[in-house]
Amino acid sequence: MSTNEWPLWEVFIRSKQGLNHKHVGSLRAADSTMALDNARDVYTRRSEGISIWVVESNYVHANDPADADAYFEPSDTKIFRHPTFYEVHEGIKHM
Amino acid sequence: MKNEALFRFLLRLGDDSLILGQRLAEWCGHGPILEEDIAMTNISLDLIGQAMSILDYAGVVEDKGRDCDKLGLLRFESEYVNLLLVEQPNGDFGDTMMRQFLFDAFRKPLYERLVNSSDKQLAAIADKSLKETRYHLKHSSEWIIRLGDGTEESHTRIQNSLDTLWRYSSELFYSDEVDNELTKTGILPDLSGIRSEWEATVNSVFQQATIVIPTNNWKFEGGRLGRHSEHFGHLLSELQYMQRAYPNMQW
Numbered sequence: 046m047s048t049n050e051w052p053l054w055e056v057f058i059r060s061k062q063g064l065n066h067k068h069v070g071s072l073r074a075a076d077s078t079m080a081l082d083n084a085r086d087v088y089t090r091r092s093e094g095i096s097i098w099v100v101e102s103n104y105v106h107a108n109d110p111a112d113a114d115a116y117f118e119p120s121d122t123k124i125f126r127h128p129t130f131y132e133v134h135e136g137i138k139h140m
Numbered sequence: 141m142k143n144e145a146l147f148r149f150l151l152r153l154g155d156d157s158l159i160l161g162q163r164l165a166e167w168c169g170h171g172p173i174l175e176e177d178i179a180m181t182n183i184s185l186d187l188i189g190q191a192m193s194i195l196d197y198a199g200v201v202e203d204k205g206r207d208c209d210k211l212g213l214l215r216f217e218s219e220y221v222n223l224l225l226v227e228q229p230n231g232d233f234g235d236t237m238m239r240q241f242l243f244d245a246f247r248k249p250l251y252e253r254l255v256n257s258s259d260k261q262l263a264a265i266a267d268k269s270l271k272e273t274r275y276h277l278k279h280s281s282e283w284i285i286r287l288g289d290g291t292e293e294s295h296t297r298i299q300n301s302l303d304t305l306w307r308y309s310s311e312l313f314y315s316d317e318v319d320n321e322l323t324k325t326g327i328l329p330d331l332s333g334i335r336s337e338w339e340a341t342v343n344s345v346f347q348q349a350t351i352v353i354p355t356n357n358w359k360f361e362g363g364r365l366g367r368h369s370e371h372f373g374h375l376l377s378e379l380q381y382m383q384r385a386y387p388n389m390q391w
Contacts, residue, residue: 072174072175073173073175074175075286078282079282079286082179082278082279082282083175083176083179085275086175086178086179086182087174087175087178090178090182
């Protein structure tokens, strides 16, 4: 039996029109066609989606968790970046 | 019975789905990879769902109070009229995909015609099933090409699968007084183009898979008339066990 493993793929599903694709998990597949089919079978069998993206995990670049302080903490003190000083008018949803 | 030909046609259609669904379900927990295990059980569930609608409707046409459970789980061996192809054992993964591909390539053009049936219920069942079948055919075609045009070992093995299963393919196009009667009364649209469409699909996929159709013309038929292969009794004993051991049980 071959010891070569198929590459890992990250799966993104758009659950309905107008929403963004959202990361739902990963799977192994020999190529993009198989990755899409597998994603359809594994992640949309309870009608979770209307569109699938797959990206080979190799191509995903992530920040180093050790740099988390430098990356994210400075924004904690900038409350003026959050629009919480405004009153939201009645009837406006999703703010 | 209002329409015996329609009843017999529905049994054939429903039994093909039921028996192939049962075969695929045997893969549950044994798939070569997790993703494929789920894919095969998804397809199995699609087929068993189709069988339920078709056999329920067969029960209505028969008008003797039998539903899909009674028809699906409590007939004797010779009363099942599925194709010999769909009852063949799973073998290896390639055998299962070849059996599936030969069947899917037939089912898709069949449903594409049945959506135009003058029988509204049959047309509605075909319309719902066609979407599922299109995916089944895509899935099995891709595997045939992948295995055939893959490594030396996968090529040899999928060619062997074709050599073994080809003899069951002529029965796909079995036709008798049931079909004639239904065509005459307008319930069935013209089904004559299915074979050439099937051949075109099969030839194109085999060409991409670099495998060849065996030249030997040895054919096996009989399932449509209730004559089954030796594997069928074992399949039924598993399929029917619950209803036989605990009659009328539900869950």
